Amino acid sequence: MVGKNNPASNPTNPLDVFIIGAGPCGLAVAARLQESTPSALFTDEEHQRYLWIRRHGGRVALAGKGKKKQRKEAARGSRSSPKILVLDSSSPAWLEKWHRSFRTLEIAHLRSPMFFHVDPGDRDGMLAYTRENRREGELGEISGCVGKEISKHRQKKRANSVRNRGAIGGDGEVEIDERDRKDYFAPSSALFADYSASIVERYGLDLPGLVVKGEACDIQYGDDGNGLRVFSVRTTDGREFYARAVVLAIGPGRTKIYPFPLSDEEKTASSHSSEIGCFPSPRVQGMIQQRRASNVVVVGGGLTSAQIVDLAVRRGVTRVWHLMRSDVKVKHFDIALPWMGKFKNYEKAAFWSADTDEERLEKIQAARNGGSITPHYLKILKQHVARRRVSIHPRTVISERRYCPDTQTWQLTTDPPIPDLPAVDHIYFATGVKSDVNELPLLQRMQREYPIETKQGLPCITDDLMWQADVPLFVTGRLAALRLGPGAGNLEGARMGAERVTWGVEETLEGGGNEMETGLDCLCGMGNRYERLSSIAG
Ligand SMILES: Cc1cc2nc3c(=O)[nH]c(=O)nc-3n(C[C@H](O)[C@H](O)[C@H](O)COP(=O)(O)OP(=O)(O)OC[C@H]3O[C@@H](n4cnc5c(N)ncnc54)[C@H](O)[C@@H]3O)c2cc1C
Numbered sequence: 001m002v003g004k005n006n007p008a009s010n011p012t013n014p015l016d017v018f019i020i021g022a023g024p025c026g027l028a029v030a031a032r033l034q035e036s037t038p039s040a041l042f043t044d045e046e047h048q049r050y051l052w053i054r055r056h057g058g059r060v061a062l063a064g065k066g067k068k069k070q071r072k073e074a075a076r077g078s079r080s081s082p083k084i085l086v087l088d089s090s091s092p093a094w095l096e097k098w099h100r101s102f103r104t105l106e107i108a109h110l111r112s113p114m115f116f117h118v119d120p121g122d123r124d125g126m127l128a129y130t131r132e133n134r135r136e137g138e139l140g141e142i143s144g145c146v147g148k149e150i151s152k153h154r155q156k157k158r159a160n161s162v163r164n165r166g167a168i169g170g171d172g173e174v175e176i177d178e179r180d181r182k183d184y185f186a187p188s189s190a191l192f193a194d195y196s197a198s199i200v201e202r203y204g205l206d207l208p209g210l211v212v213k214g215e216a217c218d219i220q221y222g223d224d225g226n227g228l229r230v231f232s233v234r235t236t237d238g239r240e241f242y243a244r245a246v247v248l249a250i251g252p253g254r255t256k257i258y259p260f261p262l263s264d265e266e267k268t269a270s271s272h273s274s275e276i277g278c279f280p281s282p283r284v285q286g287m288i289q290q291r292r293a294s295n296v297v298v299v300g301g302g303l304t305s306a307q308i309v310d311l312a313v314r315r316g317v318t319r320v321w322h323l324m325r326s327d328v329k330v331k332h333f334d335i336a337l338p339w340m341g342k343f344k345n346y347e348k349a350a351f352w353s354a355d356t357d358e359e360r361l362e363k364i365q366a367a368r369n370g371g372s373i374t375p376h377y378l379k380i381l382k383q384h385v386a387r388r389r390v391s392i393h394p395r396t397v398i399s400e401r402r403y404c405p406d407t408q409t410w411q412l413t414t415d416p417p418i419p420d421l422p423a424v425d426h427i428y429f430a431t432g433v434k435s436d437v438n439e440l441p442l443l444q445r446m447q448r449e450y451p452i453e454t455k456q457g458l459p460c461i462t463d464d465l466m467w468q469a470d471v472p473l474f475v476t477g478r479l480a481a482l483r484l485g486p487g488a489g490n491l492e493g494a495r496m497g498a499e500r501v502t503w504g505v506e507e508t509l510e511g512g513g514n515e516m517e518t519g520l521d522c523l524c525g526m527g528n529r530y531e532r533l534s535s536i537a538g
Helices: 024-034 044-056 067-076 096-104 125-132 152-165 178-183 189-202 282-289 303-314 344-352 357-368 375-386 441-449 477-484 491-510 515-524 529-534
Strands: 015-020 084-088 211-213 216-223 229-235 240-248 270-272 295-299 319-323 390-393 397-404 409-415 426-429 466-468 471-475
Touching: 015 024, 015 229, 015 491, 024 084, 024 189, 024 491, 084 240, 096 189, 125 189, 216 441, 216 471, 240 491, 295 303, 303 319, 303 375, 303 426, 344 357, 357 477, 375 390, 471 477, 471 491, 477 491
Parallel strands: 015 084, 015 240, 084 211, 240 471, 270 426, 295 319, 295 426, 319 390
Antiparallel strands: 216 229, 229 240, 397 409, 466 471
């Protein structure tokens, strides 16, 4: 790793890896690059085998491997960690954007369960951390998704139907085994923050100067003049960083989705959920302080919309009108339950073995199925509705609008009409952001010089999450959804992405393929793991 006096701005001494984005995905990659015995994606048995291969791989005959290669691989166990540097536009610190969102919306608990975290060392690491620190009281049970074991006969019937259909479809049955109940608690935001900080510390990622503030605006890849191919990444303030591999961990992208384009004037009385600074807006805050009636509209059907509605009520807004295009969808997680529970390997296998990216796109859309709110937040919303502080309007869109700068209020017409809708003081759009690499200025040059296909804005990257087979620009997070699946943009996707990126980065830095690593890919679900494990002799 590099600290304060980093060599990043010297093209003849480039970094090994330059990570753009210090969010969960960037942290997952940085931590994984420091971890020589990852286990977070493996079952115990696979992890034991992994350790065994690492330890003895150089001394026993691995099918189809030469002696020289084996020695090289054995030495890799004690490889020095790569020189890395991290750039983030929000802050020179890890997870600042994440923490800010949670603080702003006063989110008490994560939506995701205990095994969703970025620790490459241990799948059950957050659970262990919670117990060690006696913080069980900070867990919120995710009730209603863990069920009793189903009979062997039923399991078989179900597995067959899964094989036939390639997926399990909403038959209303619980999907999570009773024995996994311990996993289905949501950590408090503080617990998750502390656990993440402990990961940063454990892997030495708190080195001063390791995360620098800056916004990347251009990426170039080419010859450094000495026959070595390097990336140069430019920031909006004119700095230049050089690296042999670049990891793009910039989240979902920045193109905010609005139901209609907004004028500058209209923007003063509205906010997009991805950029809420203070809540509620200063004008609405003033009205609350003066005990004047205030009316706020929240547009969107995802969890963030429900969190904004709840917070507005708690902050004293008189009435909140919650408008959504679809019906109210209630789901525990941002992806369908079969992708979480014991059948998730069927889902993943079906996803990875799909013939085309179009098919994968369909699976992503089916698993995510738009925004949804959790049963917990539905209960909260219902309480607000009962107290007449909130009214929920499914299948309702804003059909006409007029913003009056004098009164600083909106006159809205909706379809279907809401009869008693008064003048509205502020609109919150919790309508998401568009993940489209074609719209990212940062990638314009790469698209010009190393064009790749995209499907609905998602790049068709390699299985190693590389831009092209010989262009080690790695993409992780939501933008890697065509390879990682519907969970790419959440915390489990962050860990899965880090695993794949690391294999690719190691190969890039070693200057070629590595048979043992390729074999170990299988352990990460990137190939036929059982075939590979059975090929190990001795
Ligand atoms: C309110 C909220 C709650 C959520 N709760 C959960 C949850 O409980 N569980 C779960 O699994 N997921 C949750 N998610 C989804 C969550 O966004 C992801 O799990 C996680 O943030 C994805 O991490 P990321 O690193 O891909 O993206 P981000 O967290 O968005 O991080 C990307 C980073 O890249 C930086 N960046 C972007 N562009 C540039 C650039 N050009 N140059 C330099 N830096 C740049 C940004 O500043 C940011 O720090 C939640 C999301 C929100 C909004």
